[in-house]
Amino acid sequence: xxxxxxxxxxxxxxxxxxxxxxxxxxxxxxxxxxxxxxxxxxxxxxxxxxxxxxxxxxxxxxxxxxxxxxxxxxxxxxxxxxxxxxxxxxxxxxxxxxxxxxxxxxxxxxxxxxxxxxxxxxxxxxxxxxxxxxxxxxxxxxxxxxxxxxxxxxxxxxxxxxxxxxxxxxxxxxxxxxxxxxxxxxxxxxxxxxxxxxxxxxxxxxxxxxxxxxxxxxxxxxxxxxxxxxxxxxxxxxxxxxxxxxxxxxxxxxxxxxxxxxxx
Amino acid sequence: xxxxxxxxxxxxxxxxxxxxxxxxxxxxxxxxxxxxxxxxxxxxxxxxxxxxxxxxxxxxxxxxxxxxxxxxxxxxxxxxxxxxxxxxxxxxxxxxxxxxxxxxxxxxxxxxxxxxxxxxxxxxxxxxxxxxxxxxxxxxxxxxxxxxxxxxxxxxxxxxxxxxxx
Numbered sequence: 001x002x003x004x005x006x007x008x009x010x011x012x013x014x015x016x017x018x019x020x021x022x023x024x025x026x027x028x029x030x031x032x033x034x035x036x037x038x039x040x041x042x043x044x045x046x047x048x049x050x051x052x053x054x055x056x057x058x059x060x061x062x063x064x065x066x067x068x069x070x071x072x073x074x075x076x077x078x079x080x081x082x083x084x085x086x087x088x089x090x091x092x093x094x095x096x097x098x099x100x101x102x103x104x105x106x107x108x109x110x111x112x113x114x115x116x117x118x119x120x121x122x123x124x125x126x127x128x129x130x131x132x133x134x135x136x137x138x139x140x141x142x143x144x145x146x147x148x149x150x151x152x153x154x155x156x157x158x159x160x161x162x163x164x165x166x167x168x169x170x171x172x173x174x175x176x177x178x179x180x181x182x183x184x185x186x187x188x189x190x191x192x193x194x195x196x197x198x199x200x201x202x203x204x205x206x207x208x209x210x211x212x213x214x215x216x217x218x219x220x221x222x223x224x225x226x227x228x229x230x231x232x233x234x235x236x237x238x239x240x241x242x243x244x245x246x247x248x249x250x251x252x253x254x255x256x257x258x259x260x261x262x263x264x
Numbered sequence: 265x266x267x268x269x270x271x272x273x274x275x276x277x278x279x280x281x282x283x284x285x286x287x288x289x290x291x292x293x294x295x296x297x298x299x300x301x302x303x304x305x306x307x308x309x310x311x312x313x314x315x316x317x318x319x320x321x322x323x324x325x326x327x328x329x330x331x332x333x334x335x336x337x338x339x340x341x342x343x344x345x346x347x348x349x350x351x352x353x354x355x356x357x358x359x360x361x362x363x364x365x366x367x368x369x370x371x372x373x374x375x376x377x378x379x380x381x382x383x384x385x386x387x388x389x390x391x392x393x394x395x396x397x398x399x400x401x402x403x404x405x406x407x408x409x410x411x412x413x414x415x416x417x418x419x420x421x422x423x424x425x426x427x428x429x430x
Binding site: 181183184185186187188191192228229232233235236 | 406407408409410411413414415
């Protein structure tokens with residue numbers, strides 16, 4: 001249905017970096033192609049509340065119609081102590097090209113740890129957010145092929161969420177979905193988190209309708225919205241599935257959960 | 265080569281003893297809006313047909329089915345049922361297998377004999393998608409798939425079915 005106009009899932013088969021075998025030019029020379037990027041599929045999302053931020057991502061990694069692994073995290077703790085990021089208050093999610101995502105996470109983690117080493121205090125989310133923008137823009141002409149979302153708690157103790165394009169343009173938001181199923185999840189979030197296209201019942205018709213105003217949602221509501229968003233995305237998108245990794249950032253620390261999703 | 269669609273979306277849904285079908289009214293050329301009043305749903309008695317895709321084909325196909333349904337009514341002296349309409353749409357589109365109309369039709373209606381709601385969708389060459397829950401089509405089909413999959417549940421009542429949920 002509607003396959004004619006919607007972008008067919010992975011086009012041109014598996015996207016290996018060295019996919020194209022060397023071809024012979026009419027002149028007889030061998031031509032080599034190198035594609036530095038691969039799309040590893042998957043989806044992520046983040047929602048901020050009054051005193052928490054929830055980040056989530058599925059754990060499937062794909063290459064074309066193949067599944068590389070059913071457990072490849074897309075959520076990373078940033079900063080804190082040591083390789084386990086103990087006491088971290090910032091979470092980065094990356095979706096797109098997984099190798100670039102890992103490289104970006106590694107860079108940002110080092111930056112945040114060096115900041116604490118040099119200044120003797122943990123980096124604020126707003127500072128980290130701006131720095132991430134610079135890290136991305138530094139590779140403006142050979143970008144990290146990722147959609148990044150950064151979550152944490154701001155200096156007022158409120159949930160903070162920042163989303164990025166691959167070259168570092170960023171914005172603080174209440175919620176954001178990224179990755180393969182972003183087009184499926186985002187309108188659902190607009191409706192359920194920001195109450196878009198919802199009206200006060202019985203407020204009239206036409207111009208009399210009173211729009212339902214958005215307020216920060218409680219944590220259990222947000223968690224169930226996240227679960228619904230991903231189970232729905234799994235139903236309709238082949239690159240999403242296997243597992244749901246969630247990180248809930250509160251002033252007391254980061255709680256991490258994992259729930260299985262459909263593996264078909 | 266497939267021509268670019270003119271932009272537009274359509275969704276049909278089944279609820280408790282009811283169906284709903286909705287479309288946007290925009291007609292555009294990529295980012296440029298040409299018209300804000302271009303309906304994409306056409307009613308043929310008990311059956312409602314949503315057509316998204318190439319606007320010129322939307323007009324042509326809707327007129328073609330008006331003609332075909334009128335002829336059916338004269339011959340049979342009764343309204344066409346949604347199921348019969350689905351097969352008519354399917355065979356008419358497949359007639360143009362190698363030079364298709366660039367449309368993604370959606371059908372919604374209630375069968376007056378059985379009293380049961382019925383929806384279905386098609387690709388541009390007439391392959392029928394019989395869905396029990398909802399059908400989406402058009403340039404926003406991804407977005408509609410996401411929202412419908414997230415919000416649809418069995419036995420929705422008619423006010424929720426028409427979009428003002430909450």
